[in-house]
Amino acid sequence: QVQLVQSGAEVKKPGASVKVSCKASGYTFTSYGISWVRQAPGQGLEWMGWISAYNGNTNYAQKLQGRVTMTTDTSTSTAYMELRSLRSDDTAVYYCARRGDSSGFDYWGQGTLVTVSS
Amino acid sequence: SYELTQPPSVSVSPGQTARITCSGDALPKQYAYWYQQKPGQAPVLVIYKDSERPSGIPERFSGSSSGTTVTLTISGVQAEDEADYYCQSADSSGTYEFGGGTKLTVL
Numbered sequence: 001q002v003q004l005v006q007s008g009a010e011v012k013k014p015g016a017s018v019k020v021s022c023k024a025s026g027y028t029f030t031s032y033g034i035s036w037v038r039q040a041p042g043q044g045l046e047w048m049g050w051i052s053a054y055n056g057n058t059n060y061a062q063k064l065q066g067r068v069t070m071t072t073d074t075s076t077s078t079a080y081m082e083l084r085s086l087r088s089d090d091t092a093v094y095y096c097a098r099r100g101d102s103s104g105f106d107y108w109g110q111g112t113l114v115t116v117s118s
Numbered sequence: 119s120y121e122l123t124q125p126p127s128v129s130v131s132p133g134q135t136a137r138i139t140c141s142g143d144a145l146p147k148q149y150a151y152w153y154q155q156k157p158g159q160a161p162v163l164v165i166y167k168d169s170e171r172p173s174g175i176p177e178r179f180s181g182s183s184s185g186t187t188v189t190l191t192i193s194g195v196q197a198e199d200e201a202d203y204y205c206q207s208a209d210s211s212g213t214y215e216f217g218g219g220t221k222l223t224v225l
Contacts, residue, residue, distance in 0.1 A: 035214070037161075037216075044202075044204065044216060044217075044218050044219040045153070045155075045161065045204050045206075045216040045219070046216065047206075047213075047214040047215060047216060050212065050214070059211065059212045059213060061213070062213075095160055095161070097161075102149055102166070102167055103166050103167075103172075104151035104163050104166040104167075104206070105151070105153070105161070105163060105206075106163050106166070106172060108160040108161055108162070109160065110160060111160055
């Protein structure tokens with residue numbers, strides 16, 4: 001069965017960086033993209049960007065351009081999302097999700113809480 | 119970027135039909151997707167490509183599209199359907215957007 005398992009919770013200071021991992025199993029990793037979505041406490045879903053696991057092409061949300069980098073390691077079927085220059089308003093649960101061409105985000109990771117606090 | 123607009127809340131009694139709308143200028147040209155999110159859980163895809171239902175999603179969930187508005191319909195609402203619902207679409211470059219979310223309350 002398809003599973004996306006994310007790394008554990010993180011606490012970071014303002015200005016630091018965080019790197020969240022998302023290990024996929026149960027399907028051919030390179031046949032789908034991985035998208036990243038975050039949700040601040042009590043708020044809605046915010047799309048951050050996605051990466052093609054096939055060729056590494058990326059598409060980032062404009063508001064995060066320059067601070068976010070998404071990568072994949074096809075040898076371990078793992079996707080990574082790094083966010084730099086963290087601010088308090090980056091505090092959120094970060095989700096990875098499998099992206100199909102027209103099938104939407106059909107499988108999601110369990111979420112990773114990133115807390116940014118001095 | 120573009121915007122998707124949803125009502126903040128919808129309330130229905132058990133057994134009735136709930137309709138949640140999502141409006142956006144890009145919707146006539148792009149597919150819409152719907153996600154259900156219960157407290158403390160990851161979102162779950164309930165509708166894709168405007169009206170397709172993933173395997174395992176109950177038949178009472180359906181989607182439709184008309185012009186700049188897409189609608190998620192839940193027929194015969196059950197208590198377990200109480201959740202936040204988000205619409206989503208993408209532009210031609212693969213940039214995605216979520217609606218602000220609608221809290222469905224089952225009275």
